[in-house]
Amino acid sequence: MGVQQQTDTLQGITPIDIEAHPREFNPDLDVDTMANATLTGVKKKMVTEWHRFDKILISVGIFFINFITALDSSATATIQPRVLSDFNAMTRAGVISTVTYLLIAGVRPMFAKISDVFGHLQALTLSMALHTLGFLICALAHSFSAVFGGTVVSVLGQAGYGTLVAIIIADILPIHLRASVTAYVSVPNVTNYYLGVEVGNGLYERWHWVYGILCILAVVCSVPAIFSLFRLDRRARHILRNLTVTEVNKSKRPLLHRFLGVLMELDVPGLILLCGGFIAILAPLGMQYNITYGWSSARIIAPLVIGVCALLFFVYYEYKLATYPVVPFRLFKIRTFTCAILAATCFYFTNNVSLFYFNPYIQVTRETSSRTAMLLQLGTVGYNVGMFFGGWAMQFSRRYRRWAWIGWAMWLIAVCLMIRTRSGSGTTNAEIAVVQAILGIGSGVVIGCVGIGVQASVSKIDLSIAITLYGMVAYIGGVIGEGTSTTIWVNVLPSKLEGKVNSSVDIYSAINNITYFFELEKDQRVIVQNGYIETQRILTICGICGMLLAGIAMLGLAPYQLSTDDKGDIIVDDPGKPVSTLISDTQDTDNANSTSSNTKITNIITRLHPRQLAQRLGGSKN
Template identity: 25%
Template sequence: MQPENDGHKSSVQSEVSNDSTVNHNIVTAPNNEQEKTPAQPETPIDPLEEARLQKAKRTKRILTFLGLQISLFLAALDSTIVATALPRIGSDFNKMDIVSWVATAYILTFDAFQPLFSKFSDIFGRKLVLIFGICLFLFGSILCGAAKSIVMLIIFRAVSGIGGAGIFSMVFVIISDIVPLEKRGSYQGLINAVFAMSSIFGPLIGGSFTEYVSWRWNFYINLPIGGAALAVLFFFLDLPVPKGKLIDKLKRVDYVGTVIVLSFSTLFLLALNFGGQAFPWKSAAVIAPLVISIALVGLLCLVESKFAKEPLMPPRLFKNRSVLGALLTNWFFGMSFLGMLYYLPVYFQVVRHDTAMWSGIRLIPMQMIVCTVSTSTGFLISKTGRYRPLLSIGLALLSLCLGLLSLFDKNTSWSRVYGFTIIGGLGMGCMFASSVIALQAAVEKKDIAVVTGLGSFSRILGGALGVAIASTIVNSTLTQDLPLRIPSEQAQQVLQSSAYVHNGLPEEYLDTVLEVYTEGLQLVWHVLTGMAGAGFISSLFIKHHEMRKRGPPIKEEEKTPTDEIVIPPQENIEGAVIVDVADTKKEEPAKSRL
């Protein structure tokens, strides 16, 4: 009986593979099912019907990708849209002393939950995690818009941040699922362009709503747009659901690792936000969280390597030279570029006396370059299959930009300002798509979700550290130098509020204060240049992996939900399941070279 089954299996595969309209692998059903299912006669395909089906599939893919882009845009937009609304929010609630936590709460949970959602999607499925993230994000937005106190608003912003983390991590993971590695660069470039656009329009949209409508509409605006994206993805995004009972899936969750990661990231980010602002850096309120977070890293290493059955962060990944190099590169890249994005507006507003709105407008040329270059380099990666040179080029350009920023003073021409920042935009554009691809190309499919989440996690954590270092440098420079150069009463006023520099400071002290600010910012640019340089060195440790190779076959017991992706569902054939050829090829291990 067995030879007959084999013959039947071969005939089905032969008939399908010879059809010019079908490009799939066939995974045959078990033999006992084939014995019960008679062979079906080949039916001629109507060309008009085939064209209609292809058009429907194309429309479905476009709608799915648009839904992913819109979801990512909203999640990223929420991290910047409140920047220009904070003064009005603080005034309305009469809580200017803690209003910055409206922004901080979102960023804190947005980062802390990135690696968790990535791993949970391996267990519960990508679509379920994405839909959960969007729903939680929209629910948090409703609560934020209706908040009756500043404390309620801060708590609800943290809820929105959790949802935003689910959206952000899942968009990148789903793109890696549905797009073959060799074509993924172009899609990653488009996705990163959307992310960059959010940083352009966030402050502008937030300022417009705050000035002409209400700051609450900065949150309500998410509902109609996010609701449309949710509907599109719910009906058109087809992803497989991992097999197994819910109780079995819950047993797979690394609960101890989850608690440790959340505790570590929360304490680390709290310490960085407290330091130099709410409390001195030498205070127990700052030192204690930092020490505990470092201890938690050691505990996490022990738990993940010795006790966790399905680790949240598999230790084997950190033994991979390319993964470790890419994570360090993301860390230093986050430190340098986020530090620059946060402190360029300080230069514009304090040294050049720009309004908050104008400081955002002056960043538009750089951000437009980021969008253009990110998209272009993504297509370049897809065409050439090479991503490693872009990492080094991007960080070299970013280092050059930061070094040139140290030449800025109150008299620097605007042509130089725009020219130097555009160089930074070129560097950042080269980095966004290539930094994600570098991680995904270095691992097997079963680890793609985890390394994608880790990449975002390390970049945002590094960025938080970069901003904290920059803040410490500026505050220390002002604290040490101002009392020596102007009366202590005036120095204290400047230290309490930068707005006092142009609204209250006597004219005779203005040039001196601007000079001290410039010196502090110049030191910031020097330090960030060193961070970008460290990222450049880290990028040299990343091996180049051929993108058209998929790595060794994954054993049956190690398969994850992404191993048999069906997007979109194809023609059903009795006794067989259609699987995309890009996700099931069994080829030689990916070659790598320096």
């Protein structure tokens, strides 16, 4: 269905019915948003009123979801060497990590779309089923293929969790509280990093039990969230049944028509093009083919060209052909949204280009153990602390942009200080740790605040895909930064050593084998260390440039005031008017077909605040 036909079909919805920020919303570009407003999952979100008990229960559920996903990441990483060695597959560790990375990046839009079409309950249940099934397959595995397949299935569920958690928090909370609550429920990301290591070490020789325990916990930890969403889904379906009394019963349509209708609502071609395009672009970089084969290799060029072509065709298909587009491209005409996406890309580029080789750099230049290098890597802990600071600041000031700039300044200062703290043995471990902590806190503040700016700039109907796109930027910017850092590292570092070390020293082993490095003579180790320092300085300068570009992009962020109003919940002028009257008021005098009836009812839903809707229909307050 083309754009003009969409416009005719959606004549019952007017631009004022779906609100975004008044200074940036363009009523001439909202056809795709009005189309998505007719999706069942979106209508459920619009009529759902979250009571205090619901919010507490779903927040507890999200906490436990983060608990199991964080425990999964840490415990499985700990036992992975043992798992792979049992199947003589140690060299395939990179394949698992790369596929995991690509899947988490690529399938996020799919879960956002499932949530819009069917609802949060159905999408979260699917994520739980995939996560649990993956663990079960790994627990029963007797070959590398089984472990690999189970890991892939489990990662699909984990990607669904990561997408839905952010969307649900945005649906249940006022915008000024979202960042602080996200920080609270993300505490397991820090604590379970260490807990997972202990679990993995304790069951290292009986690694099947690790997957078995995770399988059980995946079900148990999902129960609170699924129970809460089940109650809300039932309440929303009751409201929708009362609203759609004039709609033709869709269940009477032939099964094939209903199936094709679901495929059209899911926009399966668009999902395939979007996810496939991103994976094709990220795959050769994630597998570091640019290092192994060089940029001119067909192994690099072919997937990049395929990925770019797929994304270009995706743009055309979504803009011209899709009835329910995955990505409303009019979002990119919102200045704040576009600038936030560009800024976040630069953030993650900076993070990967400056920190990708942190651990080997510390081990070589300071001649310390990998454990000490890990302890000095305080970025993750600092990031979560920064999320708290940024969340509290936005909660009490109801502003986001000023705090985003403070976080950006902290991050830039930390990256600049890296030039000193990574200048060799003249600095202490304490200085390195402090700089890493400042960098982590600054990144947590700015990424959280800019993310809230994204949510403030779009309508409630576009919220899920906006959050998903902002999350995908982490992988796009990250892989660009990773590709940049690896290209510089493998080309510059050897050139810094050529002609300086003794001819008996194997340069390749000196920069790739930590054991070989420690066996070198002291004077040769110093030469290698100087090469590391000079190469790292180049990467740090690239990071500084990335942060400056991010600052330029942040100039486009609008200074929204974060209010308690939910975007898209328009309160009508006559709050006492019955819903049945509102429905009849919107109907044409002649008999309306099922499509126009559905859009007119959607018009009602998007105009009502959930509390008004529940009161008029006698909705439950439990």
